[in-house]
Amino acid sequence: MAIKIVCLPGDGIGPEVTQSTIAVLKAVGEKFRIEFDIAEYPIGGIAIEQSGTPLPDQTLAACKEADAVFLGAIGGPQWENPEASVRPEQGLLKLRSELGVFSNIRPLKVFPSLISSSPLKPERLAGVDFVVVRELTGGIYFGERTRQDDYATDECRYSVGEVERIARVACEMAMQRNKRVTSVDKANVLETSRLWREVVTRVVKNEFPEINLEHQLVDSCAMKLIQQPAHFDVILTENMFGDILSDEASVLSGSMGLLASASIGDGVGLFEPIHGSAPDIAGLGIANPYASILSAAMMLRWLNLELAAKAVEDAVLDAIDNGTLTRDLTISNSMREASTKEATQAVLEAI
Numbered sequence: 001m002a003i004k005i006v007c008l009p010g011d012g013i014g015p016e017v018t019q020s021t022i023a024v025l026k027a028v029g030e031k032f033r034i035e036f037d038i039a040e041y042p043i044g045g046i047a048i049e050q051s052g053t054p055l056p057d058q059t060l061a062a063c064k065e066a067d068a069v070f071l072g073a074i075g076g077p078q079w080e081n082p083e084a085s086v087r088p089e090q091g092l093l094k095l096r097s098e099l100g101v102f103s104n105i106r107p108l109k110v111f112p113s114l115i116s117s118s119p120l121k122p123e124r125l126a127g128v129d130f131v132v133v134r135e136l137t138g139g140i141y142f143g144e145r146t147r148q149d150d151y152a153t154d155e156c157r158y159s160v161g162e163v164e165r166i167a168r169v170a171c172e173m174a175m176q177r178n179k180r181v182t183s184v185d186k187a188n189v190l191e192t193s194r195l196w197r198e199v200v201t202r203v204v205k206n207e208f209p210e211i212n213l214e215h216q217l218v219d220s221c222a223m224k225l226i227q228q229p230a231h232f233d234v235i236l237t238e239n240m241f242g243d244i245l246s247d248e249a250s251v252l253s254g255s256m257g258l259l260a261s262a263s264i265g266d267g268v269g270l271f272e273p274i275h276g277s278a279p280d281i282a283g284l285g286i287a288n289p290y291a292s293i294l295s296a297a298m299m300l301r302w303l304n305l306e307l308a309a310k311a312v313e314d315a316v317l318d319a320i321d322n323g324t325l326t327r328d329l330t331i332s333n334s335m336r337e338a339s340t341k342e343a344t345q346a347v348l349e350a351i
């Protein structure tokens, strides 16, 4: 039976990178005789233009019925009016919440042939391989917001249950890796962080005694990610800190255009690159499609299609090793710049 995938291209470079990814999915499907039924639906700014809402009912219903959901990116300056009552980002937040995908897994790897694309000294990048486990459906992105003439508020709320379940995801992942978890918070200031720290400590002590747990404040973690990135194995953190730290971490690999993510809960999984809609390069045909394609590999693995997942990852690695690099990766060296189409073609040829 065909695997039902809902594809949400979204805005900016979203449609460009999802088009590449669909081509790769079709190729890997042919190679391994997997039938994908891929249907596209609107989300974000384009959905606001079409129907006045960033997450139309039909899109949400299709996502809930799919085997997996694949998203490009949403947002852009045309929808950034501070007076606007609907924004593209609300659609993505609602989708995550409705699908219950509370854990966002963002792996960070350094590709040996891209070491020159990173602003860090090569010796700092040796042995860098970690995963950010970000809580995705709670915290300040989901709290109540208020606005008065001369002040605004954003509520940050976490329950014990929300922290327990994401702590378990991080610990289970660490048990398959090097058994080290760095839990990141701001417990010297925030009450939610003090709860976070207490709950994570208890989950590790009672359920994962083999894990080596450390707590780190988010400000110094931001520094250590650059100073000593090989220190980390699994970084466990709340929604906003994980959002910020993972964009920072992407610099280690050379570009945000390389970082994939999987958002998992109890039902359908949502897969998307960590980057946004990149309005500064949208429509130019130069976006890096690898993060999106690698997110599809995470989706294939989650669907238990390990051979196909590995084939996609290996093909991206081949394309990178062959020097097919988009502008984000050639800016700091003198290599030839490839277009999105050329990068996609290099992956297709390697499959």
Ligand SMILES: NC(=O)C1=CN([C@@H]2O[C@H](COP(=O)(O)OP(=O)(O)OC[C@H]3O[C@@H](n4cnc5c(N)ncnc54)[C@H](O)[C@@H]3O)[C@@H](O)[C@H]2O)C=CC1
Pocket (backbone or CB within 6 Å): 013, 017, 072, 073, 074, 075, 076, 077, 089, 092, 256, 257, 272, 273, 274, 275, 276, 277, 278, 279, 280, 281, 286, 287, 288, 289, 291, 326, 328
């Ligand atoms: N998951 C999503 O859909 C996300 C959406 N956004 C939205 O995206 C819009 C733009 O946000 P920004 O802060 O500019 O973040 P961004 O991630 O879109 O771009 C940041 C920088 O990285 C570059 N970049 C990002 N992805 C790239 C790729 N695949 N290839 C080459 N270069 C790439 C961009 O050109 C830009 O210079 C905003 O409306 C924001 O709300 C931001 C983050 C995540």
Ligand SMILES: CC(C)CC(=O)C(=O)O
Pocket (backbone or CB within 6 Å): 089, 092, 093, 243, 274, 275
């Ligand atoms: C666009 C936001 C809703 C979130 C974000 O930046 C992200 O999930 O990476």
Ligand SMILES: [Mg+2]
Pocket (backbone or CB within 6 Å): 243, 244, 247, 274
């Ligand atoms: Mg982000």
